[in-house]
Amino acid sequence: MKTVLSIAALAFIAVSSATLAQDKQTATADFVGGDGKASGRATLTAAANGGVLIEVEVAGLPANKWVAFHVHETGNCDAAVHHESAGKHFNPTNAEHGLLSAKGPHAGDMPNQYVDQDGVLRAQIFDSMVTLDGKTDGIRGRALIVHANSDDYRSQPAGDAGKRLACGVIK
Template sequence: MKVMRNIAALSLLAVALPVGAQDKQTAVANFVGKDGKEDGRAQLTAAANGGVLIEVEISGLPVNKWVAFHVHETGRCDAATHHESAGGHFNPEKAEHGILAAKGPHAGDMPNQYVGQDGLLRAQIFDSMVTLDGKTDGIRGRALMVHANSDDYRSQPSGDAGERLSCGVIQ
């Protein structure tokens, strides 16, 4: 019930804000696959009490598989470098990687996401450890990344998530 109220509050927030203020409360990320072609999009919305809701849809991913989904530190998605240009995971607190790590998680950690039979990842993910435009926890200008494997939530520094499949700069 609380989630429904929060979603309703986010909808009201978007309607109630003046036009200029809405731009600061939302962001988008257009995803690019390993081949350099667009393969998805995310809509990000700042929550009134902190955190960011990420609504994402990405196509052309491995079917029937759990994949890792993270925030990366650099807002570059260069397919020629297999998205290595996005740097490591966003980790302003210098915490360990993973929700199961003793000194984790860090801000870029998010739960694994499931890709269905159609190769499409559709999800709504809430990251309570980030903001869109905060001084140290802001993610606008950084990248969202889908990896080939699921995150084991323990291995350092990236959860043994594997190859970078799709990347989107948060704008």
């Protein structure tokens, strides 16, 4: 028996395959603040040679201040417990915390980000130590956290970054 597909069916298959491939290369994280209300979004894009580009915009933060920005291990953003449900920093290699640590950093450690005078963090950050869907370094299903203080890049286990102000699950 011979199967013949129409041009429309072939076009649908091609578009569906392209969409599926794109979905595997991108992810989003919708942030909620400490009050549980929506506060922003991140778009994550897998780089061809590894790493992930994170484009983020989060509102309702303290103005004119440097804040820590990390990947956390658990994709749970419960504002009722100050986003502690997101767990610790994502650290699949059991490295020490901190970009300036001799035995670090964690895969979830990223540079501090600046919140402008309008209380909005806008940034593009590249994390070369993670992938979207890798077996050990994959971050889809984990959480992004904006902390109240800047990361000192050395203190264990989390850089003295302070309270968790906003959280987004990577989907």
